[in-house]
Amino acid sequence: MDSEIIFETINLCKEFGGLVAVDNVNIKVRKNTFHAIIGPNGAGKTTFFNLLSGNIEPTSGKVIYKGRDITHQPVYRTIHFGVGRSFQISNIFPNLTVFENVRLASQALGADNFKFWRSASAFKQYEERTWVVLKRVGLQERANVFARMLPHGDQRKLELGMILAPDPEVLLLDEPTAGMASEQVPELIALIQEIQKAGDKTVMLVEHNMNVVMSVSDQITVMHQGAVLAEGTPAQIAANKDVQTAYLGGLYHLNL
Amino acid sequence: MANHKPFFALKPDRGMLIALLVFILLPFVIGLFDGASPAQVWMNGSGQSKFIQGLAIEIFILALYALSYDLIFGFTGLLSFGHSMFFAVGAYLTGILLKNFGFSLAATFGMIFVASILQALLFGMVLPRVKGITFALVTLGMASVFHVLVLSTELGKFTGSDVGLQGVVVPDFISPATERLRLYFITLTILVVVFMLYKRFVNSTTGRVCTAIRENEGRALMLGYNTFYFKLAALMLSSLTAALAGMMHSIYQPIVSPNVAGLGFTVTALLIILIGGVGTLNGAIIGAVAYRLLDYGLRRYIGESASFINGAVYVLIVLFLPFGIVGTWRMKSLQINQGWKRLLGMFTNSQDKSDGA
Numbered sequence: 001m002d003s004e005i006i007f008e009t010i011n012l013c014k015e016f017g018g019l020v021a022v023d024n025v026n027i028k029v030r031k032n033t034f035h036a037i038i039g040p041n042g043a044g045k046t047t048f049f050n051l052l053s054g055n056i057e058p059t060s061g062k063v064i065y066k067g068r069d070i071t072h073q074p075v076y077r078t079i080h081f082g083v084g085r086s087f088q089i090s091n092i093f094p095n096l097t098v099f100e101n102v103r104l105a106s107q108a109l110g111a112d113n114f115k116f117w118r119s120a121s122a123f124k125q126y127e128e129r130t131w132v133v134l135k136r137v138g139l140q141e142r143a144n145v146f147a148r149m150l151p152h153g154d155q156r157k158l159e160l161g162m163i164l165a166p167d168p169e170v171l172l173l174d175e176p177t178a179g180m181a182s183e184q185v186p187e188l189i190a191l192i193q194e195i196q197k198a199g200d201k202t203v204m205l206v207e208h209n210m211n212v213v214m215s216v217s218d219q220i221t222v223m224h225q226g227a228v229l230a231e232g233t234p235a236q237i238a239a240n241k242d243v244q245t246a247y248l249g250g251l252y253h254l255n256l
Numbered sequence: 257m258a259n260h261k262p263f264f265a266l267k268p269d270r271g272m273l274i275a276l277l278v279f280i281l282l283p284f285v286i287g288l289f290d291g292a293s294p295a296q297v298w299m300n301g302s303g304q305s306k307f308i309q310g311l312a313i314e315i316f317i318l319a320l321y322a323l324s325y326d327l328i329f330g331f332t333g334l335l336s337f338g339h340s341m342f343f344a345v346g347a348y349l350t351g352i353l354l355k356n357f358g359f360s361l362a363a364t365f366g367m368i369f370v371a372s373i374l375q376a377l378l379f380g381m382v383l384p385r386v387k388g389i390t391f392a393l394v395t396l397g398m399a400s401v402f403h404v405l406v407l408s409t410e411l412g413k414f415t416g417s418d419v420g421l422q423g424v425v426v427p428d429f430i431s432p433a434t435e436r437l438r439l440y441f442i443t444l445t446i447l448v449v450v451f452m453l454y455k456r457f458v459n460s461t462t463g464r465v466c467t468a469i470r471e472n473e474g475r476a477l478m479l480g481y482n483t484f485y486f487k488l489a490a491l492m493l494s495s496l497t498a499a500l501a502g503m504m505h506s507i508y509q510p511i512v513s514p515n516v517a518g519l520g521f522t523v524t525a526l527l528i529i530l531i532g533g534v535g536t537l538n539g540a541i542i543g544a545v546a547y548r549l550l551d552y553g554l555r556r557y558i559g560e561s562a563s564f565i566n567g568a569v570y571v572l573i574v575l576f577l578p579f580g581i582v583g584t585w586r587m588k589s590l591q592i593n594q595g596w597k598r599l600l601g602m603f604t605n606s607q608d609k610s611d612g613a
Contacts, residue, residue, distance in 0.1 A: 079480035093471035105469050107461055108480035116462040123461065
């Protein structure tokens, strides 16, 4: 698997006061791969994602996307580069309908954002895209429900739908299955896999469910206390002694 | 595609159409009660009708002003405590340009247009830096500076300082004294046009993003919207509307009181949309009617202690109608609608999948 590198970080650091949340992380993500980031709680996975997506600025280091330095780009540019990001805690528009949530995500990259003299429903292309996405994530029958009324599992699907709508090349998924009922997890993971394969997309995934991670990933990066502990294929990671210690010392058991 | 609707194709709003009809007929009906024929009312005869027209003009101006506040607070989620400045700039600029500089009405409107864009930019300048309550305080500060300027004796030659701006020369054809009915219909027309424009704006791609910003600005940013420009667009439209309301205020009122530049007048806008329903647009108009009539009625029949009862009524409204008149109405009718659907579902055995909206 020798495809080009799409995402890269160089000596990326983030400190909050005295706490080093992300410590000198160098990572290379290859195009069209499924790259998982794992690690115990507090390992800095979400902070690392926040740095990649531009939600926060690093203390030092660089984020390179397709050979371009995007470290200091404002957060609203991220999706324009082709990087979509979902959140661990559902981050939706609670008082808008499911449809409107996804429609807003579809509209964002178009050139019609300031046509305030025309009704939004006149722009059919965004509505059509919305229906495609809603069907994809299985929410088409809930389209007219307020997002806040959705059960948690459906909110996670909505969260995924909102980043699929603009059709980004890279999906940064921060625990897409967090809090989902366990019987719903395989379904969602299968969906993500399918999207990755069908659309030639690169997926970066933070996930705690080891069975999921081991079965879907092409590459795994293990983070521990802000730094990269190990990197490799699922088989290499499973055999790694350091990883075993980090996890056994923490709260998780590696069921392999 | 066949679905490209023309500009004017708005969802018919039965309630608002009825209200419009009422306001069109109101001067003549009141005249009839007073023993004046429609022709006499048409000729601007004095009497009860003329007084009611005056009250209604005040309501229209308040409604315009409340609409503008609903756009930035109710739809975009910007809590501004300096909104009265938008109105007062329009009012004072109109008065001063007409009185001291002999501007024509059209030229005055041009200046107000420019001024309202400038003050929206002034508020916009701080937008990227302050959020939420801090934005409220910074805008309060800006409006307070303007209030102090209006009250200052140095500028008293223009503003009339604490006495208020008097002796504005209003062109004869819209004189509130001799051509009140015409002024009534002009103000009503402005309100209808602005209302329709607002309806369109909040349903446009731009307005929808404004709503998204109110709901969750962080997510709107992540979706790829540079939220600053959307907030600025809402501020500009709001500022222009408020300044236009101020202009009509200056034309109608014999005295522009410096109170319209104060915090109290911002609170008036907030109260009106709280009564009517935040983020509904219709609520701004219904709230303005309720607010002005309540204020007028209590003052007339109770006198000095009116403001106390006024306050009590507002507390009751917030307690019993937390989403305002329109907001609560919409929720109730939604629930009743769903009830009917469920009842129907029991007989037809079809499942209603779209619960919620």
